[in-house]
Amino acid sequence: MLYREAGQFKTSYAADMAIFPIRQDRIALIILLLFAFIGIPLLAHFQLWPLGSDYMLRAILIPFLILALAAIGVNILVGYCGQISLGSGAFMAIGAYSAYKFGTGVHIPLEFIGTEIKIAPLPVLPSILLGGLMSAIVGILFGMPSLRIKGLYLAVATLAAQFFFDWVFLRVKWFTNYAPSGSVNAPELSFFGYLVHSPIERYLLCLIFVTLFALIAKNLVRGNIGRQWMAIRDMDIAAELMGIRPLYAKLSAFAVSSFIVGVAGALWAFVYLGSWEPLAFSIDRSLQLLFMVIIGGLGSILGSFLGAAFILILPILLDQVPHALGVPISVETVSLLVFIVTGALICYLLIVEPHGFARLWSIAKEKLRLWPFPY
Amino acid sequence: MLRKTLAFATAASAVLSGAGIMLSAGPAMAQNEQFIPRLVYRTGAYAPNGIPFANGAADYITMLNERDGGINGIKLVMEECETGYATDKGVECYERLKGKGPTGAAYFSPLSTGITFALTEKAPGDKIPLLTTGYGRSESRNGAVFAWNFIAVGSYWTAADIAIQHIAKELGGFDKLKGKKISLVYHDSPYGKEPIAALEVRAKLNGFNFKAIPVTHPGVEQKSQWLAIRQDRPDYVLLWGWGVMNSTSIKEAAAVAYPRDKIIGVWWSGAEPDVIPAGDQAKGYKALMLQHGAGQFAVHADIEKNVYAKGQGVGKDTFGQVLYNRGLIDSLIGTEAIRTAQAKFGKKPLTGEEVRWGFENLNLTAARIKELGFEGMLAPIKFSCEDHQGADQGRVHQWDGKEWKIISDFYTADRKILDPMVAEYSAKYAAEKKITPRDCSKEK
C-alpha cells in the first residue's frame, strides 16, 4: 500500500539511474536526515528523552557515526571489491596520527642534505582530510600484494600492516611529537574560526562527515568504478578478460577505502577520544570493523550503518541490562556473559542470514511491496 | 524464512528492549547518597591484577557504610563498570557513570594509564576529579595545569627516582653508579614509557648507562629481550610491567639465569599475581612499594568485623594482598577527600567540583592515618592546589618465595630533580591545550 513504486514513471535514463530510484526511499531518507540533523539536536538541547543526559550523544551516537563511517570504508574494500583486510585499525591509526601531525605542524629535519621540511600547523579540517590522504597512500602501498595474494592469505598478510603501524606509532617518537608517554592529545576542534566543543556540536560534525562520505560512497559504487570493483570481487579472472584492469580496480578500492577509514580514524581520535595511544587502533578494532560489515551486509552502505549500530551497541546494552533490571550479579559475570552472548549472536546471525542485516532489509522491502495483499 | 524473520525479530527486539531499559533506568537513588563510580577490570588479560585492586577499593567503601553509615551519615553508593583495560570501553563507562546519583560522580579512579590519559581530556569539562593512586601522567602533579588530576602518593617518576636511590644504596653510594649498566624492561604503552624521561635525567646525573627495552602488549613473548639482557649483562634491570608481563619477565630472567635480586619492579610489578605464577623462580625478586606492602593492619580487622562477618565483601581470597591494600588506600584517599569537602560544604552529597576542593585541602597526618587504621601502610599525605601528589616516599620489598618482606626504609624522591621536569612537561601540555594555569595563591 504505502511502499510501492507503481506509478512512478521514469522518463529519462538519469531518473532510472538515480541514487534512490524509489520515491518512498527518498522521502524516508529525507525524514531520517531531518531527524538526525534537526530532531536530535533539538531533543538534546531541551534535554528530552532519550537525550536527557549527554550519555546518548557522547557514548553512543558519536562513536556510532564514526565507526559507521569506518565500516563504509571497510565495506568498499571487503564488500564491494572482495579484498579481505584485517588491517583497517592500522589505517584508522594512520589517519589519526597524520592528522595529528598536520594539525600540530610537520617538521622533518633533513640534516644530511642541509635542509628541512617545515609545514606550519594546519587547521583541523585540512588536517583530517590530509590524514585520510596519507592513509590512502599507505593503503595503495599495502594493497600491492593483493595483486598476487588472494582470499584468506591476503587477510593474514594485511595483518602485517596492522602490526607494523602499531609498532611505528609506538616507537617512532616523531609521530607523537616526542611526548614522554607516547600518548598524544588532539588539537582543539576549530572550523573556520568556530570552536566545536559541546557534545551536540561534535555530533553534528561527525554527522556531516558521515552523510557526505556515505553519499559519495553510494555514488561511487553505482558508477563505473564501483562496477569494476564488483566485477573483480565476483571473479577476478573473468573481470580481467572483460577488460577491467585489476591493478587499477584493486588499488583504487584500497585507496578509497583507506581514505574513508583514515578520516574515520582521525575523527575517532580528535572527536571521540581526545587523547589516544596506538592501542586504540589495535587488531581488536580491525576485527570489530570487519564484524560490522559482515553482520551489516557485505556490499551495502546501509548495511554498514546497521552493522555498526549492532556491533557497537549490543555489548553496551547487554552490559547494562542486569544492572537496570536490578539482578544482583557481579560485573565480572556480566562482562563474561556479554562475551558469550555477543559471540553466540554473531554465530547465530551468520547462520540464519549470512548476507547480513542489509539482506533482511531488502527482504522486508519486497514484502512491503506486496503488503497487505500478497498474490 | 520463518527462522530469518525470527532472527531479525529477536535481534531488533533485543536492541529495542535493551534501549528501553537503559534509557528508562533513571536515577532511582535516594537524595541522601554520595555516588562513587568504580572503573574496574575483572576479566581479560589484566584481570589477575585488576581483581584484587577492585576488591580492596570496594571493600573499604562497604566497610564505611556498614561501620559508620557512610561519611557523616551520607551513604556511599558505588557501581562498578567493567573496562577490560580498554580505553574506549573506559570512556564509555565514564560517560555512563558520571551523571549518576543526586550529584553525579564524586571522583573517578580508572586504574589504567591509557584511560587516565583519555579522561584527563574530559574531566575538566565535566568537573569531576580523577584519582590516580600511583599511576597516570607524572606531570599531572602540577595542580595549576592539571586542575582535576590527583596523582596521589606517587608518580612513575617518583618510582624511577626511588629505584635508582635503592640501587645506589645497594652499591654503596651514588658515586658507585658511575659506569654501571641499568636496563629498563617496559610494557610498550604510555604506562611503561613514563619513567624513561626520569631515568634518562638520572642517568646523565649519576653517570650510569641506561637502556630501555620494550615488550609488546600483552608481554607473553619476551625471549629475545632477555637473551639480549643476557648478552648485555646489565648490573640492574628495572621492570615496568603489568599483568602477565611481570611473571613472564621473572620466568624468562630465570631461564637466562639473570639473578632475580638484581631486578627491581615498579610498584605495579610487585604484587602476588606477579610472583606466584613464577613459583620458586621469583625468589629474591624485589619491587618498589607504593609506601605500603602486603599484610593486615588495623583497617583489615575493621573490614573483617564489619564486612565479612556480615557476609558481605568481595575480596576474601585477595584479602591483605599488595594490590588489595592499594585498593583500600585508593578508596581511603577518595573518601577522606569527600569528608574534607563535607567540612566546608556541609553534610550532603557533593558535586565533583566540591570533592575537588576536598582533595586539594586533604591533609592526612600521622595521627589521622592511625585513627583510620592505616598506620604502617601509609606515611602522611598533604595535597594542595599546586601539589596534586602529596607524597614522595616509597620503600622496597623482596619476595622470599612465600611472602613479601620489606627490606628498606623509606626513600624520598629527589624533588630537585623531578620538580623541574613536572614544570617543563606541564607547561608543554598547557601550551598545547591552551590552558591558562590557575593562580594557586588566589585559591583558598
Place this chain on the structure above:
Amino acid sequence: MVVLGQFLEVLIGGLLAGVLYSLVALGFVLIFKASGVFNFAQGAMVLLAGLALVRSLDFMVARGIPTWAAIVLALLFAAVVMAITAALIQKLVLGPLVNQSDLSLFMATIGITFVLEGAGQMIFGSDVYPLSLFPTDAWFILDGLFEGGLLVNKLDVWGGLIAGALVAVLAIFFQRTKTGRALRAVADDHAAAESVGIPITWIWFVVWLVAGLVALTAATVWGTKLGVQFSIVFLALKALPVLIIGGFTSVPGAIVGGLIVGAGEKIAEVYLGQQIGGGIEYWFAYVLALAVLLVRPQGLFGERIIERI
C-alpha cells in the same frame, strides 16, 4: 667466539620458540585442511584446554589424589571437555554454515572465540593458574667452547620433543588409520568423499576433536611457560605468520614455518631491534610472511591454488 656463541644462542632459542608457535599452528592446519575453515578460535581452544586441565588438576591434588594419577585424570577430563566443545561447535555452528563463504566461516570462528573466552573464564575462573608439568630452568651446554656456555631452555626442548612426537602421531593417524584416510579424502573433495559413504559430519567432528587435543598439548607446554591465563588467546596471532609461511594445508609446513618465524624474529629482535628501537618481532614475523607470500602465494608447502572460470 663470544659473538658466535651469542648468535648461536639466539638462533637455538628462536628455533625452539618457533616450535612452540607450531604447536598452536598445527591446530589451524588440521581444521583448514579438512574443512576449509580458517579457525581463529584455536588460541581460545588452547586457553579452554589449559583452564580445564589446570583447574581439575588443582582440584584433585587438593583432595589428596597422588600427583601422577591427578595429572592423568586431569588430562582425560580436559580431553573430554575438548570433545564436548568440538561436538558443540560442529553441531551448532559449522554444520549449519556448510558451503558459506570463507569469510563467513572465519568470522564465525571469531564468534566462537568470544564464546569460548567467556565460557572458559566463567566456568574455570579468570586468574593466573600456575602449571608445572615440565622443568623450566636452563641448560648451559658447550661450556668449554663458549664463555658461560650456550643457554638452552629445558622447557623449549620439551616443547620441541612434544611437537615432534605430535607430528609423528598425526602422520601415522593420517596415513595408517581408516579415519585418517577418510579425513584426507574429505580434505580433497568433500562431495566425492560423501558419495563413497564417508560420514562427513562425523569426520568434521573428529577433526575438531583432534584440533582440540592438539590445543590441549599446546596448553600443557604454554601453560607451564606462562601460567594458564587469558593472555594465551593471543598466541593465535603469533601462530598466523607461521601458518602463512608454511602454507595453510601442510603439517610439516607448520613446523618449518615455526622454525623460520622463531629464528627470524628472534634474530631480528636481538640484532636489528636494538638499532631501531626494539619490539619489532611482532610485525617482523608478518613482514617475513608477506615476503614469502609474494614469492609463493600459497606458502612454502601449501597446495597450489588453481582457479578456473
